[in-house]
Each structure stands twice: as C-alpha cells, then as structure tokens.
Amino acid sequence: MKRVALLGSVLALAFAGCGLISSPPIDNPFQLNGKQTTFNLGPSAAATGTANVTATFEDLTNLNLPANPSGFSYNLAISSVSFGAGCPATIPSPINVTMSATLTISDGSGATARSAQSTANNVQFTLTSSGSQVTVGNLTNGTLNLNVGQTLPIIQNGGQNTAVLAAQITTVSTPDLAGCAMTITWGGGQGVLRF
Numbered sequence: 001m002k003r004v005a006l007l008g009s010v011l012a013l014a015f016a017g018c019g020l021i022s023s024p025p026i027d028n029p030f031q032l033n034g035k036q037t038t039f040n041l042g043p044s045a046a047a048t049g050t051a052n053v054t055a056t057f058e059d060l061t062n063l064n065l066p067a068n069p070s071g072f073s074y075n076l077a078i079s080s081v082s083f084g085a086g087c088p089a090t091i092p093s094p095i096n097v098t099m100s101a102t103l104t105i106s107d108g109s110g111a112t113a114r115s116a117q118s119t120a121n122n123v124q125f126t127l128t129s130s131g132s133q134v135t136v137g138n139l140t141n142g143t144l145n146l147n148v149g150q151t152l153p154i155i156q157n158g159g160q161n162t163a164v165l166a167a168q169i170t171t172v173s174t175p176d177l178a179g180c181a182m183t184i185t186w187g188g189g190q191g192v193l194r195f
Contacts, residue, residue, distance in 0.1 A: 030163035038184075047180060063193075071194040073191070075190045080184075103146070107160065
C-alpha cells in the first residue's frame with residue numbers, strides 16, 4: 001500500500017513537471033460574460049468584419065497556488081449570436097465562421113503598466129438557425145495561451161485590470177452575409193493554470 005501511495009506521489013510530481021496537471025477552471029476571469037461585439041460584415045461573398053470589446057476586472061485574490069504554474073490558458077466562449085441591419089430576412093443555415101482573436105490584459109499606466117497578450121488563429125464555429133433562434137455550435141481552436149510570468153502579476157495584484165478582446169471573423173453561407181451586422185455576445189470562458 002505504501003508503494004502505491006509513493007508511486008502516486010512520484011507520478012503527480014512527474015506530471016506537474018511536464019505541465020500535465022492543471023487547476024480547476026477559473027470561470028469568467030476577465031469579466032467578458034455578456035459583453036457584446038458587433039461586426040459590420042464587408043461587401044464580399046466571404047463577409048469579413050473586425051471589432052473588439054473591452055471589460056474591466058478586479059484582481060483574482062483567491063488563487064491558492066500549490067506550486068509555480070508553467071502556463072495560463074484562456075478558453076473563449078460565445079453565449080449567443082444575433083443579426084441586425086442589412087442581413088437577409090431569413091438568416092441562412094448553416095453559417096460557417098472562422099475567427100482570429102487577440103486577448104490583451106493589462107493594468108496600471110505609464111511606467112507601472114503591465115500587459116500580456118495572446119492570439120488564437122483559425123477559431124471556428126457553426127451557426128444554425130431555426131426561425132428566429134440562432135444556435136452556436138462546434139467551437140474549436142478557441143484557446144489563448146498567455147505568458148504565465150506576465151499574466152499572474154496582472155491578475156493577482158495591482159488593482160483594477162483591463163481585458164481587450166479583438167476579433168476578425170469571416171462567414172461563409174448561402175446566401176452570403178455581405179453588408180450584414182452580426183453581434184456576438186461573449187460567454188465568460190475559462191482560465192486554466194497548468195503546473
């Protein structure tokens with residue numbers, strides 16, 4: 001029995017050394033839940049738009065870290081998508097969306113300013129519509145890996161912080177969405193510390 005416990009401890013240390021152990025997810029770490037971004041899709045068959053959203057968040061003071069983390073990742077989440085001016089009367093289904101997203105977190109100003117940034121390319125998801133209801137599905141490649149050495153000091157101390165999520169989307173559908181205003185309501189997403 002002692003050998004099993006010892007083996008478990010050795011394996012846990014080995015996995016931690018390889019970054020295979022992670023913290024429980026930190027829900028909505030950057031307070032993006034419910035924030036909206038409206039994309040005015042350009043006049044082409046592969047309708048493309050760029051926009052960003054800004055949120056403020058307080059320090060995360062309840063991170064009880066048993067060891068030094070080796071990484072910090074943030075998983076994007078989308079709560080809903082809606083359509084406005086310039087869109088077809090009947091929203092096409094499916095709509096395939098490709099997105100690149102850059103998340104920048106910062107605090108302070110001037111000489112005390114600190115920031116960390118990460119980009120996720122080729123994020124993909126599908127929109128299906130039924131009547132006025134639009135469903136988001138199959139979100140893939142939506143993980144942003146932030147430099148943990150830059151990120152932890154920002155999110156743990158120094159007061160109020162800012163998160164800016166900038167995104168560019170391209171939609172493919174029949175008919176296309178050229179000239180359409182598409183609004184994404186973001187979910188809070190999850191942050192994960194790796195050890």
